[in-house]
Amino acid sequence: MAELKRDLNLFDLTMIAIGSSIGSGIFLTPALVAHALPSPLWILGVWFAGGVMALCGALTFAELGAMLPRAGGVYVFLTEAYGGLVGFLYGWAYFLVANTGALAALAIGFSTYFGYFVPLSPTGTLLVAIVGIILVTIINVLGVKAGGVFSDLFTILKLAGLGILLTVGLGWGSSSTTDFSTPLGELPGGLASGLTLAFVSVMWSYGGWQHATFTAAEAKDPKRTIPLSLIFGASAVAVVYILANLAYMFLMPVEAIASSPRVASDAISVILGPVGGTIIALTIFISTFGTTGIYTLTAPRIYYAMANDGVFFKKVAEVHPRFRTPMFAIILQSVWAILLLFFWGTYEKLISYVVFTDWIFFALAALSVFVFRKRTPNAERPYKTLGYPFTPFLFITLSTLFVCYTMIEKPAESFAGLGFLALGVPVYYFWKRKTGMEQAKNR
Numbered sequence: 001m002a003e004l005k006r007d008l009n010l011f012d013l014t015m016i017a018i019g020s021s022i023g024s025g026i027f028l029t030p031a032l033v034a035h036a037l038p039s040p041l042w043i044l045g046v047w048f049a050g051g052v053m054a055l056c057g058a059l060t061f062a063e064l065g066a067m068l069p070r071a072g073g074v075y076v077f078l079t080e081a082y083g084g085l086v087g088f089l090y091g092w093a094y095f096l097v098a099n100t101g102a103l104a105a106l107a108i109g110f111s112t113y114f115g116y117f118v119p120l121s122p123t124g125t126l127l128v129a130i131v132g133i134i135l136v137t138i139i140n141v142l143g144v145k146a147g148g149v150f151s152d153l154f155t156i157l158k159l160a161g162l163g164i165l166l167t168v169g170l171g172w173g174s175s176s177t178t179d180f181s182t183p184l185g186e187l188p189g190g191l192a193s194g195l196t197l198a199f200v201s202v203m204w205s206y207g208g209w210q211h212a213t214f215t216a217a218e219a220k221d222p223k224r225t226i227p228l229s230l231i232f233g234a235s236a237v238a239v240v241y242i243l244a245n246l247a248y249m250f251l252m253p254v255e256a257i258a259s260s261p262r263v264a265s266d267a268i269s270v271i272l273g274p275v276g277g278t279i280i281a282l283t284i285f286i287s288t289f290g291t292t293g294i295y296t297l298t299a300p301r302i303y304y305a306m307a308n309d310g311v312f313f314k315k316v317a318e319v320h321p322r323f324r325t326p327m328f329a330i331i332l333q334s335v336w337a338i339l340l341l342f343f344w345g346t347y348e349k350l351i352s353y354v355v356f357t358d359w360i361f362f363a364l365a366a367l368s369v370f371v372f373r374k375r376t377p378n379a380e381r382p383y384k385t386l387g388y389p390f391t392p393f394l395f396i397t398l399s400t401l402f403v404c405y406t407m408i409e410k411p412a413e414s415f416a417g418l419g420f421l422a423l424g425v426p427v428y429y430f431w432k433r434k435t436g437m438e439q440a441k442n443r
Contacts, residue, residue, distance in 0.1 A: 017233025025205030051238025072305030073213025154290025161283025169247025310435030
């Protein structure tokens, strides 16, 4: 039986970690952060705090990835620490909503920005989105290295686009544009509310580096490359995001950033005029299309691992004999994402109900470091979390606070998300029973 091929090197994995994080967030969310915290130093502080959190998460997951370098990453950590049900619920949410919904959203995103260059009707936008998903599906079926090269290329291109923004802002802008001594002043909901609202946007922008763990079974020397890729990736994203916010402030005052629906294009247009808007539109297209390709590469390894554990369609565990990729897992994910495009108006609401559960699993995965340290203290650990136990504790605490805030501020969406997870429980036991019956029949 064909097996996955170890074809991804450290550079490929680092590009996956970076490319999964940098989508469209850094081009849009700075306005939300500036609106919540209209003070330059507070804005930079919350982006710095977000970078510290991402790095804490990367340092924590690095130990887990080196210890359990298997296909599925976070799914494997959760399954080994807490049992099959918890791992399944993570995969259940990821397949039906979180990742496939993100793919649908990204596809709508890159097709919308494609329309900046080629005018499209609503039907044309939908067709471009579908064609884009099909294209990245074919690339990722043809081999993990082909998917890795795609990831490398588009991540480099999006970093180049951000490089232009940084060069224009930091090189041609002026530090006098923004008064960095501006005090925060009184906020309508108070400081705690402003910080929370700002940090929510920052957290969404930083998420994604964990995707490097999903492809561990196809990594060369995974006990070394997985930890390094997570740490390098999260660190690089933090540096880029902080510099990007500085660039925005060198081009526009904070009040203008806070009121701008398209802060990146508005900022760069200050120097380059309409050409700046074109550059940013192209950068966002490249960024969202590249992230679509990376998500198509990484997440199917979760479903592949689930199928191997007997809690998903058996066909999904098959590897293409020639290309050595989980072809059926990749195709199934893309087909579901395309179907979601036709129900996007309704499904977009469902995503908001479930995405917050991602952070529940983030916290649980980080907590598994403590579980494994206690359960298997003498197990081989090629990498140990720097700053343990404070590093994982900080990440778990902030993730938990985010989940609690969401439940308080958006109770309907939160309980709907928890209800969706609860629906996965009988599905899990159905798969387990079905697998048990098949095994008994084959004895």
